[in-house]
Amino acid sequence: MLLAAALAGVALLAFASRLAGARAAAPALPPAAPATPPSTLAILPVRDEAAQVVACVESLLGQSAPLELRVVDDGSRDATAALVAGLAAKAGGRLTLASAGPLPAGWSGKVHALARGSAGAESEWLLFTDADTRHHPELLARAHAAAAAGPLDLVSIAGHQRVSGWGASLLTPPVFALLDADLGDWAPYAEGEGEPPLANGQFLLVRRAALAAAGGLEPLARVALDDVTLARRLVAAGGRAGFFRALDLLEVEMYPGFRAAWQGWRRNLALLYGSRAGFAGAVASFAALPALGVTVLLATGALPAAGLLWALAAIASGVLRTSARFPAAPALAAPLEGLLFAALLLTALADFRRGRLAPWRGRELPPPGAGGDEAQPGSGAE
Numbered sequence: 197m198l199l200a201a202a203l204a205g206v207a208l209l210a211f212a213s214r215l216a217g218a219r220a221a222a223p224a225l226p227p228a229a230p231a232t233p234p235s236t237l238a239i240l241p242v243r244d245e246a247a248q249v250v251a252c253v254e255s256l257l258g259q260s261a262p263l264e265l266r267v268v269d270d271g272s273r274d275a276t277a278a279l280v281a282g283l284a285a286k287a288g289g290r291l292t293l294a295s296a297g298p299l300p301a302g303w304s305g306k307v308h309a310l311a312r313g314s315a316g317a318e319s320e321w322l323l324f325t326d327a328d329t330r331h332h333p334e335l336l337a338r339a340h341a342a343a344a345a346g347p348l349d350l351v352s353i354a355g356h357q358r359v360s361g362w363g364a365s366l367l368t369p370p371v372f373a374l375l376d377a378d379l380g381d382w383a384p385y386a387e388g389e390g391e392p393p394l395a396n397g398q399f400l401l402v403r404r405a406a407l408a409a410a411g412g413l414e415p416l417a418r419v420a421l422d423d424v425t426l427a428r429r430l431v432a433a434g435g436r437a438g439f440f441r442a443l444d445l446l447e448v449e450m451y452p453g454f455r456a457a458w459q460g461w462r463r464n465l466a467l468l469y470g471s472r473a474g475f476a477g478a479v480a481s482f483a484a485l486p487a488l489g490v491t492v493l494l495a496t497g498a499l500p501a502a503g504l505l506w507a508l509a510a511i512a513s514g515v516l517r518t519s520a521r522f523p524a525a526p527a528l529a530a531p532l533e534g535l536l537f538a539a540l541l542l543t544a545l546a547d548f549r550r551g552r553l554a555p556w557r558g559r560e561l562p563p564p565g566a567g568g569d570e571a572q573p574g575s576g577a578e
Contacts, residue, residue: 205505239303239325241327246272267293268313277295320404353399367537420467509531
């Protein structure tokens with residue numbers, strides 16, 4: 197029993213160490229270039245984001261690179277629009293507030309808001325981002341430096357994911373372990389050579405001419421994975437898309453609290469892995485291994501073996517957490533963490549088979565496979 201527990205624990209540690217190494221080897225964004233970056237219009241779609249929008253807007257307006265910001269309110273029922281209007285009055289013309297208007301049939305809310313926001317844009321580049329993001333002052337300048345060095349027509353960023361509460365802190369790190377392990381080596385993606393192309397809708401800096409050559413935003417109107425699909429269409433049209441890991445430059449809290457994290461990741465995992473049921477089932481089994489092993493060992497009275505497996509699982513979880521800047525303390529509950537993640541992944545697979553995703557803020561989302569998009573790995577699911 198002790199040997200079996202040790203072998204299982206070593207397997208967990210080997211996986212964690214390998215993934216931590218791949219994360220550490222991810223290419224960094226280059227330093228900002230001395231020349232003034234090209235013109236950029238940032239478009240921020242918002243819907244009921246009163247708790248997030250002020251901090252996000254302030255971080256965007258605080259960029260060292262020149263930027264104009266257009267916030268597009270998508271029917272918010274809270275104080276979002278009023279808060280943005282107050283910020284716009286003090287922004288000296290750099291910030292404007294627009295209304296997305298009624299949602300047309302056949303469009304998702306976010307893509308429609310992005311299309312309304314980019315209409316009439318004259319800047320060389322467009323930045324699509326989300327209200328739950330916080331941007332380091334050098335982020336835009338360094339993203340432009342990456343675009344120039346590539347050269348790239350799209351630069352997307354995977355940032356640091358903040359978590360609040362033990363529930364979200366147990367669910368979110370395993371999700372990103374799966375996403376990063378599925379991605380593998382970051383180098384080709386940062387160089388614009390990754391296959392298939394990846395992107396994260398939390399930060400999409402795209403050359404406006406390249407977006408137009410790829411058909412604009414209308415082909416994404418009813419696509420569930422609009423960010424990845426945009427990158428694929430842009431590359432298919434002859435452009436180049438780079439995907440970087442920059443935990444020190446972009447911070448995000450996608451889902452505060454356990455309930456939001458469960459619903460959000462359930463939806464995203466259905467989109468990303470629903471069509472790969474065999475792979476996802478194997479991942480769920482591997483994640484549940486510590487909990488099942490500890491339970492069996494305790495039931496058979498093998499207390500030292502159970503303690504060893506628990507300890508090695510906690511160390512592996514701690515390695516994964518520290519390599520992604522997640523809180524380390526919840527690693528002590530590693531068996532529970534794995535069991536919760538397995539349940540989440542299996543629930544997502546069931547949603548995919550039913551052809552129905554969890555709704556988002558009162559709106560039904562496109563069903564899996566809508567618009568011809570396909571599941572892809574990546575650290576930017578949303």
